[in-house]
Structure formats: structure tokens, C-alpha cells
Amino acid sequence: MGLLQLLKSQFLCHLIICYVFLVSGLIVNLLQLCTLPLWLVSKQLARRINIRLCYCISSQLVALIEWWSGTECNLYTDPESYLLYGKETAVLVQNHKFEIEFLCGWVYCDRFGVLGSSKALAKKELAYLPVIGWMWYFVENVFCKRKWEEDRNTVAQSLQRLRDFPENFWFLLCCEGTRFTPKKHQISMQVAESKGLPKLKHHLLPRTKAFWLTVQNLRGAAAAVYDCNMNFRDNKAPTFLGILNGKKYCTDLYVRRIPLESIPEDEAECAAWLHKLYQDKDSFQEQYAQTGGFPGPRVGLSRRPWSLINWLFWSCIVLYPLGLLLTQVISSGSVLPITALVVVGAAASVGVRWMIGQTEINKSSNYGNKEVPLKNN
Numbered sequence: 001m002g003l004l005q006l007l008k009s010q011f012l013c014h015l016i017i018c019y020v021f022l023v024s025g026l027i028v029n030l031l032q033l034c035t036l037p038l039w040l041v042s043k044q045l046a047r048r049i050n051i052r053l054c055y056c057i058s059s060q061l062v063a064l065i066e067w068w069s070g071t072e073c074n075l076y077t078d079p080e081s082y083l084l085y086g087k088e089t090a091v092l093v094q095n096h097k098f099e100i101e102f103l104c105g106w107v108y109c110d111r112f113g114v115l116g117s118s119k120a121l122a123k124k125e126l127a128y129l130p131v132i133g134w135m136w137y138f139v140e141n142v143f144c145k146r147k148w149e150e151d152r153n154t155v156a157q158s159l160q161r162l163r164d165f166p167e168n169f170w171f172l173l174c175c176e177g178t179r180f181t182p183k184k185h186q187i188s189m190q191v192a193e194s195k196g197l198p199k200l201k202h203h204l205l206p207r208t209k210a211f212w213l214t215v216q217n218l219r220g221a222a223a224a225v226y227d228c229n230m231n232f233r234d235n236k237a238p239t240f241l242g243i244l245n246g247k248k249y250c251t252d253l254y255v256r257r258i259p260l261e262s263i264p265e266d267e268a269e270c271a272a273w274l275h276k277l278y279q280d281k282d283s284f285q286e287q288y289a290q291t292g293g294f295p296g297p298r299v300g301l302s303r304r305p306w307s308l309i310n311w312l313f314w315s316c317i318v319l320y321p322l323g324l325l326l327t328q329v330i331s332s333g334s335v336l337p338i339t340a341l342v343v344v345g346a347a348a349s350v351g352v353r354w355m356i357g358q359t360e361i362n363k364s365s366n367y368g369n370k371e372v373p374l375k376n377n
Contacts, residue, residue, distance in 0.1 A: 035050060054115075054135050076295070099239050105172065121171070123146060218260070
């Protein structure tokens with residue numbers, strides 16, 4: 001292990017990275033709160049400001065995976081479709097299997113210039129989380145309770161409000177509804193068998209209602225659906241802790257662009273179309289498992305410096321006063337302030353470990369572990 005890699009594995013470095021992210025994130029959340037009066041005067045201006053403020057937070061995680069970890073993100077797609085990425089609003093349908101797939105997804109968003117504006121259909125509980133949850137609220141992320149009777153109207157209303165969004169955005173849908181685990185897959189395939197649907201090897205049965213609702217409400221605003229299939233080289237199981245330790249991964253993303261107008265408007269026909277899409281996705285994943293690659297050419301996709309510049313800026317802003325405080329406390333020699341500093345540091349360490357643990361697969365939602373919810377679609 002080299003000296004730099006040894007440094008990256010030290011918990012003190014992890015603590016500093018998390019400190020910068022949390023403190024700067026809370027500052028940005030406060031700035032977002034200050035934009036509330038502006039919504040009454042100019043909604044579009046408020047939206048554009050919040051897109052940039054959102055980028056200040058999310059790009060820090062992009063810098064972590066690109067510049068700290070050095071993880072490689074490769075894109076396989078049709079060259080003609082590639083020219084349209086970032087220049088149109090689109091709905092993304094992605095597999096949901098890995099702990100850091102959302103980080104890699106943000107890397108691709110950043111490289112096409114839509115990181116600050118992009119959104120996802122996420123569970124309601126995330127809206128109450130400081131930093132990322134509050135950031136998503138101000139950028140008009142769509143939240144659901146995973147109860148169709150309640151979500152049908154609220155999600156549709158949220159999507160309708162996005163039709164006049166001032167900048168292109170990508171809207172992420174994980175149609176499987178929850179992260180893939182062997183137990184959830186077994187239950188999901190039991191439901192597939194009971195409904196006479198083809199079984200999938202690498203995916204859970206897709207939830208068709210949310211997809212149909214999204215497509216219907218974004219028709220005319222979104223130009224296409226991007227079918228996304230992500231895998232990691234050498235069958236590695238990447239973790240957020242691995243990224244913090246500076247471990248390098250290599251991810252491959254295969255994207256197919258499907259014009260949105262080619263998707264059926266009828267709900268039943270749209271559901272059948274989505275099931276067929278997941279059969280195709282399964283075949284792509286099987287091909288990757290067999291050959292180690294996706295079909296189609298690999299296109300060039302270079303890193304942008306802005307995420308690193310943003311992280312360095314916020315590091316200077318929040319670490320300088322912290323350094324002054326530590327210097328004063330230590331130089332004072334007083335037992336009480338030093339003890340308080342140690343207690344705060346220990347509490348911060350526990351908090352960081354807890355946050356890292358929440359990204360682990362074994363801490364994922366229990367949604368999909370019971371058969372009854374899966375029969376809603």
C-alpha cells in the first residue's frame with residue numbers, strides 16, 4: 001500500500017470529508033431556505049438558483065468518487081444518441097443492485113451537465129433528511145409513500161409541476177421499487193409465476209404503475225426514456241466505505257435511448273411494454289455476466305474539474321474556522337474545553353459511522369420482502 005493510499009484509509013481523513021460535506025450542506029440548505037420569498041416573485045429564477053445550490057452539495061460526492069477514489073465510469077451507447085444526452089429532458093430506468101450506483105449515476109449526470117437539476121422518485125422519508133433530503137425538496141424532487149392510492153394524485157401533481165422546469169433534467173426511476181437482494185428476488189419471481197410473467201434472473205419484477213404515471217405526466221416535456229444498465233468490473237461489490245478508503249472501482253453503464261412517443265399511452269399496454277423492457281435488461285445483464293461487456297461501442301467521457309473546484313472551495317470555507325477553533329482550544333490548556341472537544345469528536349465519529357452504515361445493502365428497505373405489496377402491480 002502506497003503512502004497516499006494509506007492516508008486515504010485513515011478515519012481522520014474520512015471525518016474531515018464528512019465534516020466538510022455536512023457543514024457546507026447545511027449552509028447551502030440555509031441559502032435554499034432564503035430563496036423561498038423569491039418563489040413568489042420569479043419562480044423560474046428561484047429554480048435556477050436552487051439548481052446551482054443543489055450542485056454545490058451533490059458535486060461533492062461526485063468529487064469523492066472521481067478524484068478521491070479515482071473510480072472509472074465508462075459509457076456504452078449509440079453515438080447518435082450520445083449527442084442528445086444533456087440536451088433534453090429524459091426519464092431514466094436503471095437497475096437497482098449496488099450500494100454506490102446513485103453516486104455513479106451522479107457522475108454521469110455531472111459529465112452531461114444535468115447534475116444540479118436532475119431528480120428521482122424517492123420515498124417520502126428522505127425529504128426530512130438534512131442536507132441531501134432538504135436539497136432535493138428545493139429542487140422539486142418527487143417523493144412517494146409507496147402506497148398507490150395516496151401516491152397516484154400527489155406524484156402526478158409533482159410531475160405536472162415539472163413540465164415548465166427551466167432547464168433540462170433527468171428523472172430517475174428504479175422501477176423495481178427497492179434494491180435487489182436474493183430474498184426479494186425469490187419473492188418477486190413467485191409473483192411473476194403467479195401472474196404468468198417471464199421470470200428475471202438479474203432484476204426484480206418492475207412496478208408498472210409508477211412508470212406509466214411518470215410517462216403520462218411528462219409526455220411533451222420529456223423527449224425520451226433512457227434504459228440504463230450498470231455493472232462493476234470483476235464482479236466487485238462496491239461500497240461507500242470503500243470509496244472513502246480511496247478504493248478504485250470500474251463501472252460500466254449501457255444506455256439505450258427510446259423516444260418517449262413510442263411508448264404506449266394505454267396503461268395495460270404500457271405495463272406490457274415495461275415488462276418486455278425488463279426482459280431485455282435481463283438479457284443485457286446476462287451478456288455482461290458471460291462476456292464482461294455490454295453491446296455497442298464505448299464513447300469517450302472525460303471528467304470535468306468543477307466538482308473538484310467546488311469541493312476545494314467549501315473545504316477552505318469550513319475548515320479554516322475549525323482550524324482556528326482547534327488551535328485556540330489546544331493552546332489554552334484548559335481541561336474542560338479539551339474534554340468537550342474530545343466528546344464532540346467522538347460523537348461525530350459515531351455519526352459518520354452510522355451514516356456510512358445506512359448505505360449498506362443489509363440496511364436497505366424491507367420493501368419487497370413481503371409478497372402482498374408486490375401484487376399491487
